[in-house]
Amino acid sequence: MGKTTNDAVVARETARKRLLALNADRAARDARIEAAAAKVITTAGKLTAATAAADSARADARTAHEAALTRIDATRAAAVGKAEPAVAAGLVELTAEKLSPADVAALTDLPVAEVKRLLKSAPAASSAPATTAAVLPVAVDSVRADAAALAG
Numbered sequence: 001m002g003k004t005t006n007d008a009v010v011a012r013e014t015a016r017k018r019l020l021a022l023n024a025d026r027a028a029r030d031a032r033i034e035a036a037a038a039k040v041i042t043t044a045g046k047l048t049a050a051t052a053a054a055d056s057a058r059a060d061a062r063t064a065h066e067a068a069l070t071r072i073d074a075t076r077a078a079a080v081g082k083a084e085p086a087v088a089a090g091l092v093e094l095t096a097e098k099l100s101p102a103d104v105a106a107l108t109d110l111p112v113a114e115v116k117r118l119l120k121s122a123p124a125a126s127s128a129p130a131t132t133a134a135v136l137p138v139a140v141d142s143v144r145a146d147a148a149a150l151a152g
Contacts, residue, residue, distance in 0.1 A: 084118065084121065085121075085122075087118055088118040088119065088121055088122035089122065091104055091108070091115055091118050091119050091122065092119065092122045094107065094108075095119060101115045101116050101119065
């Protein structure tokens with residue numbers, strides 16, 4: 001009977017040692033898993049923050065770009081609004097010399113359709129701006145300045 005009891009005690013002691021070793025391996029594994037998960041969570045947080053910052057910078061740049069384009073379009077519209085009446089007045093002067101719209105187009109390198117459109121929109125001779133030369137350079141310089149601001 002002593003031998004059987006002794007074998008049982010030895011078997012239990014062996015099982016206890018193996019269980020302790022297994023539990024030690026589990027604890028080490030759990031610690032490694034916990035450390036790796038913490039690293040991923042921290043890095044993912046940094047990634048989210050970096051992505052949010054980049055998206056915000058992109059939105060700010062897009063807003064600035066749209067604002068610059070709006071200013072350029074407004075400047076262009078103002079320049080065209082000032083220059084077209086002067087061009088139309090010059091076209092009226094040419095047609096007053098009994099030139100056809102086709103002849104005026106050939107002389108001015110404008111399309112015939114554009115000459116006709118400008119002639120239809122031409123104001124009365126007394127209200128037309130003095131010359132195209134006085135209006136157009138200022139408008140072109142203004143558009144160029146806005147384009148340079150957008151590029152820079």
